[in-house]
Amino acid sequence: MSSEILINVSPMETRVALVENGVLQEVGVERELSRGIVGNIYKGKVVRVLPGMQAAFIDIGLEKAGFIHVDDIQQASSNESCTSNGNGPDIRQFLREGQSVVVQVIKEPISTKGARLTTELSVSSRFLVYMPNVTHIGVSQRIEDEGERERLRQQLSLALAESNTGGGYIIRTAAEGVEAEELVREVKFLQQLWQHILETTKPLRAPAVIYEDLPMFLRTLRDMAQPQVGKVRVDSKKAHTKLCEFTRQFNPEMEPLIEYYSADQPLFYLYGIDDEITRALEKKVQLKSGGYLIIEQTEAMTTVDVNTGAFVGRRNLEETTFKTNLEAAEAIARQLRLRNLGGIIIIDFIDMLELDHQSQVMHTLEKALARDRAKTGMANISELGLVEMTRKRTSESLGQVLCQFCPTCDGKGTLKSAETICNEIFREILRETRAFECDGFLVLAAQSVIDRLLDEGSSYVGDLEKFTGRTIQFRVENMYSPDQFDIIPA
Numbered sequence: 001m002s003s004e005i006l007i008n009v010s011p012m013e014t015r016v017a018l019v020e021n022g023v024l025q026e027v028g029v030e031r032e033l034s035r036g037i038v039g040n041i042y043k044g045k046v047v048r049v050l051p052g053m054q055a056a057f058i059d060i061g062l063e064k065a066g067f068i069h070v071d072d073i074q075q076a077s078s079n080e081s082c083t084s085n086g087n088g089p090d091i092r093q094f095l096r097e098g099q100s101v102v103v104q105v106i107k108e109p110i111s112t113k114g115a116r117l118t119t120e121l122s123v124s125s126r127f128l129v130y131m132p133n134v135t136h137i138g139v140s141q142r143i144e145d146e147g148e149r150e151r152l153r154q155q156l157s158l159a160l161a162e163s164n165t166g167g168g169y170i171i172r173t174a175a176e177g178v179e180a181e182e183l184v185r186e187v188k189f190l191q192q193l194w195q196h197i198l199e200t201t202k203p204l205r206a207p208a209v210i211y212e213d214l215p216m217f218l219r220t221l222r223d224m225a226q227p228q229v230g231k232v233r234v235d236s237k238k239a240h241t242k243l244c245e246f247t248r249q250f251n252p253e254m255e256p257l258i259e260y261y262s263a264d265q266p267l268f269y270l271y272g273i274d275d276e277i278t279r280a281l282e283k284k285v286q287l288k289s290g291g292y293l294i295i296e297q298t299e300a301m302t303t304v305d306v307n308t309g310a311f312v313g314r315r316n317l318e319e320t321t322f323k324t325n326l327e328a329a330e331a332i333a334r335q336l337r338l339r340n341l342g343g344i345i346i347i348d349f350i351d352m353l354e355l356d357h358q359s360q361v362m363h364t365l366e367k368a369l370a371r372d373r374a375k376t377g378m379a380n381i382s383e384l385g386l387v388e389m390t391r392k393r394t395s396e397s398l399g400q401v402l403c404q405f406c407p408t409c410d411g412k413g414t415l416k417s418a419e420t421i422c423n424e425i426f427r428e429i430l431r432e433t434r435a436f437e438c439d440g441f442l443v444l445a446a447q448s449v450i451d452r453l454l455d456e457g458s459s460y461v462g463d464l465e466k467f468t469g470r471t472i473q474f475r476v477e478n479m480y481s482p483d484q485f486d487i488i489p490a
Helices: 075-077 146-163 180-201 218-223 237-250 252-258 273-280 317-339 355-369 398-402 416-434 446-455 458-468
Strands: 003-009 013-020 021-030 040-050 055-059 066-069 100-107 117-118 128-131 136-137 169-170 208-211 231-232 257-259 284-286 292-297 302-309 344-349 376-378 386-391 440-445 473-476 485-489
Touching: 003 237, 013 146, 013 218, 021 218, 021 273, 021 317, 021 355, 021 398, 066 100, 066 458, 128 180, 128 355, 136 146, 146 169, 180 208, 231 252, 237 252, 237 257, 252 257, 273 317, 273 398, 284 355, 292 317, 302 317, 302 446, 317 355, 317 398, 355 376, 416 440, 416 446, 416 458, 440 446, 446 458, 446 473, 458 473
Parallel strands: 003 231, 066 117, 136 169, 231 257, 302 344, 440 473
Antiparallel strands: 003 013, 013 021, 040 055, 040 100, 040 208, 055 066, 100 117, 128 169, 284 292, 292 302, 344 386, 376 386, 440 485
16 A cells, blocks of 8 residues: 655644545644644643542643543552552542642643643654653554564563663554664664653743654654655655654655655645545545445544435345445544544444344454554444444544634534524513513514514514514614524613
8 A cells, every 4th residue: 555645834834644545544733823732741730639530630831731630640550559448549649739740741632621641751753662660661563463573572672781771662563674773773862862851850840841742744754654655745845854854863764755845736735635624524424335424523422324325226225235334434444534533433334134244344444443543442333233432532633623613503513493583582572571661672683583573473473462562673683693682672
């Protein structure tokens, strides 16, 4: 599978796209005024400890205080003797209000929630993740060959013995097939970086930034640069220079693949990326067969509904359903990556009677999800025909980054109909008739509501005037939303 990484840089934001076989798979957006903070290390100040939740809020200098659970505190996870009523570690034994603590962001602030924090610190390079407070050596689960896994463990153990350094490491997927010299070089780099972080921490007063992760276009080369990547195109000369310097130091074989794009036609327009992003913000995803998906993201979970749509098949209903679900499984995996949807995800495939068809659809979904860099977990099809799965969420989805709540519907996605508002107006007039002594009422509302009151509702307005003995007048307010109105006693 051939892949290309496209990097579009502008003064306000940087966008990165991963294209596989000509199809957009992932999009990242980093804005200059709201850069991502996952991986950043801060010296924070504990502002509130919540024993009932076994959690605390920590001021790290952002608009919202960060949140840390006792399970994310290094001392708590390594000290089994600390318990609170037999229910696990008591956070009060590790944190107190006003205390300074060094923490790392593991999850971006999302909506009204602050950043998720941990004291289990780590720093990354291309092949390794260094964890100074543990001694474990782990290997990425994506490296499936047991012989290669063991070889990498042994090579890293030898490198650590030679350098006489402590701490724990995770060998990343990109390390598959690398020689011992590369691991030795990265161990030295990470040790130097960690020493710099320690020296920076001491004089700082909380809250303060200790270490910031790389900007997105450099992180992309560190995290996405797999062997199948055949080209990296960037449309900024300055960013191109930085990318070349970065790869020259950490990944020399990637440097010939980096290309400065200077044509007049915008880079993302050339590949149709902007159109794909626009479609990724819509609820409906059209399938080639004529079927479609409906994807709805809420704060609690994301739901995906599969429909046959215009696809009627050729043989029978079961075969039509099976083919639609197979196509949908591939499309769903791509949409989760493209939209960066995380948390709990419920997929409602079309009901299949044959167990073999169910098994094949699940296998197709698992295979498609295997290409996802985010960690996923999945349960089998339930009795109700639903698939429950999770996808690790570390940052806002594409929709949350690019969109905002509609000020009219406040994010609900629906508004009360004109008929409903008319009925509410009638009820409010009856209430105010009993509450106020007046000769009549002036109703202020949107054009659609006034039109209905003077058309379909005119007879009801006449009946209401007779019943209340008051005159009712209407005035259109163009600034009012369709479900907003006021009634003024006259």
